[in-house]
Structures are given as C-alpha cells and as structure tokens.
Amino acid sequence: MRGRRLLMHQFTVLAAIGPWVTRRPRAAETDVVFGYARAQAPMIYALLFVVMVEGTALALLVPWPVVHTILVVVHTYAALLLLGSAAATHIRPHVIGRDDVRVRYGVGFELRIPLATIANAKARTRSSDAASIHLADGHLDVVVSGQTNVVIDLTDPIRVEQPLDGTASQVEIYADEPREFVRVLNQARAKDSSSAADLSVPAGSVPDHDGSTGTRRSSR
Numbered sequence: 310m311r312g313r314r315l316l317m318h319q320f321t322v323l324a325a326i327g328p329w330v331t332r333r334p335r336a337a338e339t340d341v342v343f344g345y346a347r348a349q350a351p352m353i354y355a356l357l358f359v360v361m362v363e364g365t366a367l368a369l370l371v372p373w374p375v376v377h378t379i380l381v382v383v384h385t386y387a388a389l390l391l392l393g394s395a396a397a398t399h400i401r402p403h404v405i406g407r408d409d410v411r412v413r414y415g416v417g418f419e420l421r422i423p424l425a426t427i428a429n430a431k432a433r434t435r436s437s438d439a440a441s442i443h444l445a446d447g448h449l450d451v452v453v454s455g456q457t458n459v460v461i462d463l464t465d466p467i468r469v470e471q472p473l474d475g476t477a478s479q480v481e482i483y484a485d486e487p488r489e490f491v492r493v494l495n496q497a498r499a500k501d502s503s504s505a506a507d508l509s510v511p512a513g514s515v516p517d518h519d520g521s522t523g524t525r526r527s528s529r
Contacts, residue, residue: 318416318417319390321397321416322390322393322394322397322415322416323389323390323393324393325393325396325397325400325401325415325416326389326392326393326396328396328400329395329396329397329399329400330396339406339407340404340405340406341404341405341406341493341497342402342403342404342405343402343403343404343405343484343485343486343489343490343493344398344399344402344403344484344485345398345402345403345413345414345453345482345483345484345485346395346398346399346453346485347485348453348454348456348483348485349398349453349454350395352454353391353394353395354395356391357388357391357392357395360384360387360388360391361384361388363384364380364381364383364384364385364387364388367380367384368380368381368384394415397415397416398414398415401413401415401416401419403482403484403490405490405493405494405497406497407497407500407501408423408424408501409421409422409423409424410422410424410427410461410494410497412451412480412482414441414442414451414453417442417471417472418442418451418471418472420449420451420467420469420480422461422463422467422480423467424497424498424501425501425502426463426464426465426467427461427462427463427464427494427498428462428463428464429460429461429462430459430460430461430462430491430494430495430498431459431460431491432458432459432460432487432488432490432491433458433459433460434456434457434458434487435456435457435458435481436455436456437450437452437455437456437457437481438455439452440452441453442472442473444469444473444475444477447466447475447476447477447478447479448477448478448479448481449469449473449477449479449480449481450481451480451481451482451483452483453483454483456483457481457482457483458482458483458484458487459481459482459483459484459487459490459491460479460480460481461479461480461481461482461494462478462479463477463478463479463480465478466478
C-alpha cells in the first residue's frame with residue numbers, strides 16, 4: 310500500500326512538468342496566487358545539476374553496457390523527479406479566494422482555511438528546523454528552506470489531513486511576498502465579513518430610529 314502511494318506521488322510529481330512548461334494556470338480568475346518556491350529554487354536546480362553531471366560522468370566511465378543503461382535510466386528519472394518537484398511548487402501556489410485560502414506545498418499538501426475561521430494574519434519571519442510539513446500541539450508549520458514568514462491564527466481548530474492527521478489552531482507558512490500576502494488576505498477577510506453581515510440582514514429590512522433593523526412595510 311505504501312509503495313503504491315509512493316508511486317502515485319511520483320507520477321503526480323512528473324505530471325506537473327507539462328503544465329509548468331505550457332504555463333497552464335491552476336487558479337480561477339478571481340483568485341490571487343502567491344508563490345513560495347523562490348527561496349528553495351537555487352537548491353533544487355543545484356541538485357539537478359549535480360545529478361546530471363554525476364550521471365554523465367558515470368555513464369562515460371562504466372564500460373559495461375547493461376550497467377551503463379541502468380545508470381542512465383536511474384539518473385534521468387532522478388533528474389525528472391527534481392524537475393517535477395520544482396514544477397509542482399510553481400503550478401500549485403498558495404491561493405486566496407473569495408471564501409478560503411489554500412495553503413499548498415507541491416503536489417503533496419493542500420489545506421483549505423475558510424476566511425471566516427481566520428482571527429488574525431501577520432507577517433513574521435521565523436527559522437525552523439522542522440520538516441517541510443510539521444504538525445504538533447495544534448501548530449502547523451509549512452516550511453520552505455528552513456523558514457516561515459506568515460502567521461495565521463484561527464478562531465477554531467481545523468482538520469489537517471494527508472500527509473498528516475490532526476487539528477491546527479495556528480498555521481505558519483512561507484510566501485515569496487509575505488506582506489502582500491497578509492494585505493490581500495486581510496482584504497479578502499474584510500469582504501467576506503461584509504458579505505456575511507449583509508446576508509444576516511433580511512431582505513427589505515430598514516433601520517428603525519433606534520438603529521435596529523425592521524421590516525419595511527407598505528403604507529395604506
């Protein structure tokens with residue numbers, strides 16, 4: 310079961326290369342997207358260069374045809390996986406929509422946070438030696454290159470599923486433009502609160518003289 314899940318994950322990673330090359334968008338026109346791959350891009354491309362150089366060198370040095378073919382296949386597949394990992398972070402950015410914010414990390418993680426459950430959001434840089442996706446004591450970290458720079462406090466805990474299992478009342482993420490992310494998020498929250506307030510007032514209601522709302526009645 311675990312092996313099948315790993316193969317499916319690798320297939321999804323490889324499938325991300327196509328949309329990245331064709332620059333096919335993965336968000337609605339009304340959504341605002343924010344990247345998070347800028348900090349880790351140099352490391353991924355450096356690893357990709359090392360894999361390609363190592364594979365080429367070994368292919369030239371090894372005289373046995375079968376081993377030569379195996380080395381070429383293995384290093385080519387490793388290079389494609391690295392390229393797919395880089396592609397996945399580009400085609401699956403963080404998304405701030407009308408009703409929620411989608412926190413992502415490549416093809417392996419996505420968390421939808423309803424705007425109505427967000428109590429506060431602020432930009433704050435913090436170093437972390439935790440795994441890329443770490444959940445403990447109601448605190449979720451989505452770390453990129455050992456850092457987070459946006460803190461989202463929630464009014465109520467939300468469920469965090471694959472690859473983790475638990476609840477989180479605070480989420481820390483990394484965004485390439487943290488201050489702009491927080492600004493747009495708070496703006497979306499304000500619009501969501503305004504829409505919720507409008508829906509809570511019955512149609513045709515008008516304020517009474519004391520400031521309360523009352524239903525408009527036709528005069529006879």
